[in-house]
Amino acid sequence: MTTSSEPRSARTGRLRMSPESRREQLLDLGTRLLSTRTLEEISIEVLAEEAGISRGLLYHYFGNKQEFHLAxxxxxxxxxxxxxxxxxxxxxxxxxxxxxxxxxxxxxxxxxxxxxxxxxxxxxxxxxxxxxxxxxxxxxxxxxxxxxxxxxxxxxxxxxxxxxxxxxxxxxxxxxxxxxxxxxxxxxxxxxxxxxxxxxxxxxxxx
Amino acid sequence: MTTSSEPRSARTGRLRMSPESRREQLLDLGTRLLSTRTLEEISIEVLAEEAGISRGLLYHYFGNKQEFHLAxxxxxxxxxxxxxxxxxxxxxxxxxxxxxxxxxxxxxxxxxxxxxxxxxxxxxxxxxxxxxxxxxxxxxxxxxxxxxxxxxxxxxxxxxxxxxxxxxxxxxxxxxxxxxxxxxxxxxxxxxxxxxxxxxxxxxxxx
Structure with a gap:
């Protein structure tokens, strides 16, 4: 598993967000990605890259690709x-x-x-x-x-x-x-x- | 490739239909199967069984499953x-x-x-x-x-x-x-x- 090198602020949790808020923020980003990508093109890998956090953490938040897409x-x-x-x-x-x-x-x-x-x-x-x-x-x-x-x-x-x-x-x-x-x-x-x-x-x- | 053992009349071409007429007749049957089956449930295998002719002949008429479904x-x-x-x-x-x-x-x-x-x-x-x-x-x-x-x-x-x-x-x-x-x-x-x-x-x- 690789971790992105930027931006660090998202990973270090400078804002000390709750897991719920963090999940909501990630969903906001996922939804914004829909503006230029199809649903199929928005994978957990793509979101991880855009959010600058690990795929492992995203799987923790969303379970799997289908659950992530439904969310x-x-x-x-x-x-x-x-x-x-x-x-x-x-x-x-x-x-x-x-x-x-x-x-x-x-x-x-x-x-x-x-x-x-x-x-x-x-x-x-x-x-x-x-x-x-x-x-x-x-x-x-x-x-x-x-x-x-x-x-x-x-x-x-x-x-x-x-x-x-x-x-x-x-x-x-x-x-x-x-x-x-x-x-x-x-x-x-x-x-x-x-x-x-x-x-x-x-x-x-x-x- | 297996050939069906029944009914033989369809295979032996008792009516001496042209290949075009035969294909049309098979399409009629395929379309009638849609009344109680989904498109996915109508495979070449199902049509072969219903028409009593070999899958090989159906592949000859329709190419593959996607082409058959499109037809x-x-x-x-x-x-x-x-x-x-x-x-x-x-x-x-x-x-x-x-x-x-x-x-x-x-x-x-x-x-x-x-x-x-x-x-x-x-x-x-x-x-x-x-x-x-x-x-x-x-x-x-x-x-x-x-x-x-x-x-x-x-x-x-x-x-x-x-x-x-x-x-x-x-x-x-x-x-x-x-x-x-x-x-x-x-x-x-x-x-x-x-x-x-x-x-x-x-x-x-x-x-």
Missing amino acids: VVRRAVEDLVAITAPRDIDDPIEQLAVSIGAYLDYVVENYTGYVSLVRAAAGGNEELRAIYDQGRKALTDRIFEVTGPEGLEALGLSDSPTIRLLVNGWAAMLEVVIIDWVDDPRGIAREDLLERLARALPAIVLS | VVRRAVEDLVAITAPRDIDDPIEQLAVSIGAYLDYVVENYTGYVSLVRAAAGGNEELRAIYDQGRKALTDRIFEVTGPEGLEALGLSDSPTIRLLVNGWAAMLEVVIIDWVDDPRGIAREDLLERLARALPAIVLS
Whole structure:
């Protein structure tokens, strides 16, 4: 086992962080690596090199590669849920468009990792898919749980199995349209796209 | 390499089929196996057993497992495109609902294989994804190419990069909603769902 020669501050624990904080900090770094790398490309070896700490310590924190990947994806999903949280905006469509915009910006900034994560979750990996599905559910549940101007009533919607089915479909549409748009944004300006995607929710549900 | 001992009729070519017809017939069988098996579960060995012919002959027709899987998926996508072809129905929403209904019935009848195919295509397999994307494109292109009552103008739509982006998103919504509904159809009746999914297209595009 080799130890990196730099930066030493991370190894010597100058900040005397708790193991939990240290693990969180390492997860932050792992998640940031997703911006330019696929999930498969973020190994414990890569994280060890970037963090300047030993692989042995990382295996201590994360167990194995699969556990490490699940922890990174869980963190990425938490980040997505956090950055898309409803703001204090009166108009419900504008409110929704702002949240979709935060989602879109995340995809732009973390494109390589995001696409690899969506593919891994949509593919055969059951545990990854479970985390991903929970994330989508957290994002769509918010539409049903939040009251006030950004809530369901403001959009003219009510809660039912059919509406939940359609809202989940709308979320799937968002994911595909956002990836397509980031691949080729020439057809429509960002703000116009966000408004259309926001308006699509009541349009689908009330049509 | 072993040769199967039964049934001999398939090997002796009693029908004197051309190699192309024989390959097509084997692909038909491979595609039918998708109704109750995942793509991964349909190996050349399984097909050999079901068709009663030697694995050697199947390798001759299909090359290897990956090529065989690609051929099966290509055929399944062709089937989907064929069964959802526009019928001679005047009302454009009803026309669309009938096509979506054919799609939904295919998913019901081929659930295990369909879900495994979607996951394999959405996951890391580039060649499968290319076939799948072509299939979705063939299905959505039809909306732009068909003229008359089932065409674009009848729905009040025009062709533009933005509309194509949204129509592709609508197709992604369909896929997710249909799988969700087949998993748990209690919330909404089939006909109501089909009409809502059909109405969602102009609703999304015109909203």
